[in-house]
Amino acid sequence: MSGSVLAASVPVGPLRLSLHALANVLLGAALGLVAYVGVTDAVNYLDQSALRTQLVASVLGNSVVSPAQPVLMDFSGWDAADGGYWGSLARGGAFGRLVIEKMGLDTVVVKGTAAGDLRRGPGWITTTDLPGATGNVGISGHRTTYGHPFGSLDVLTSGDTIDLYSPYRRYRYQVVRIFAVTPDHVEVVAHTEDPMLTLTACHPPYSARERLIVQARLVDVRRLEGSGESAK
Numbered sequence: 001m002s003g004s005v006l007a008a009s010v011p012v013g014p015l016r017l018s019l020h021a022l023a024n025v026l027l028g029a030a031l032g033l034v035a036y037v038g039v040t041d042a043v044n045y046l047d048q049s050a051l052r053t054q055l056v057a058s059v060l061g062n063s064v065v066s067p068a069q070p071v072l073m074d075f076s077g078w079d080a081a082d083g084g085y086w087g088s089l090a091r092g093g094a095f096g097r098l099v100i101e102k103m104g105l106d107t108v109v110v111k112g113t114a115a116g117d118l119r120r121g122p123g124w125i126t127t128t129d130l131p132g133a134t135g136n137v138g139i140s141g142h143r144t145t146y147g148h149p150f151g152s153l154d155v156l157t158s159g160d161t162i163d164l165y166s167p168y169r170r171y172r173y174q175v176v177r178i179f180a181v182t183p184d185h186v187e188v189v190a191h192t193e194d195p196m197l198t199l200t201a202c203h204p205p206y207s208a209r210e211r212l213i214v215q216a217r218l219v220d221v222r223r224l225e226g227s228g229e230s231a232k
Contacts, residue, residue: 040119044147047120051108054094055167064170064222073221074169075133081168081227086130092117095124096131097165098139098149102156107149109139109164119146128189128198131164131171131218136196138189143201143212150201153212154178162197162216168227173197173216180210188213 089095095109113123122141129135141150162173173196180203181188188211189198195218203212 040145041147043119044121048108048147051094051110051121055097055108064224071220073133073218074223075221076223077168078132082132082166083130085167086111091126092120096167097163098122099163099165100156100160102160103152105149105152107147113140118142121147122149122199125189125200129191131166131197132195134193134195136189136192136198137164138198138200140200143203143205150199150212151205153199153201153214154203156214162199162214164197165224167224169221169223171197171218172220172222174219175214175216177215178213180212182210183208185211188215194218 086095089111091112091114093111095111097106098109099106107121109122109124110117110120111124111126113125117123118141122139125138125140128138131137141153142148143151143153156175156178158175158177160175162175164171164173188200197216197218199214199216201212202208203210
């Protein structure tokens with residue numbers, strides 16, 4: 001019996017060493033991941049700071065025209081103001097400000113969704129519509145790196161509010177649907193007659209297997225105070 005016990009105990013030493021080695025490898029990988037996320041967050045912070053300087057002061061504030069009116073759809077001067085701004089904007093430029101109170105998010109959206117664009121912030125999908133009286137605005141963002149702006153996108157529920165600011169007005173959207181699809185379902189950002197906003201991010205976190213989709217309808221549009229005569 002003692003011989004059997006001794007024979008069974010022989011591999012314990014090598015096994016323990018192997019487990020220690022595996023633990024060290026996993027610890028190194030975990031520390032590497034934490035360091036990588038930290039570096040990407042720092043890069044994103046600097047990029048976001050630079051992007052904010054590109055936006056006129058009005059888009060960084062919350063002052064809107066006629067705040068007492070319960071519902072307003074003010075598109076006056078849209079072609080010259082909002083349309084003109086977005087039409088002349090270079091790829092990677094500051095598209096607007098995205099504020100989602102439920103997520104604690106206040107970030108600058110860039111024009112484009114190339115890898116370099118999304119490192120700077122959520123990106124407007126250039127094949128989708130601009131915010132306006134019709135169309136579907138598509139915005140994609142990271143969930144786990146580069147500031148992870150859409151990290152808590154899954155906390156949104158029907159009825160939550162999403163604000164998208166141009167330099168001239170605030171577009172307020174209300175969430176109507178949250179779901180996940182495989183990446184080939186590009187119809188989620190197709191044109192719509194009703195004005196909509198569609199936010200997309202990889203799902204689940206640290207995986208690109210699916211896309212988490214949040215769709216919201218436009219419920220209120222107001223000009224910003226001090227945004228210029230062209231928006232009046």
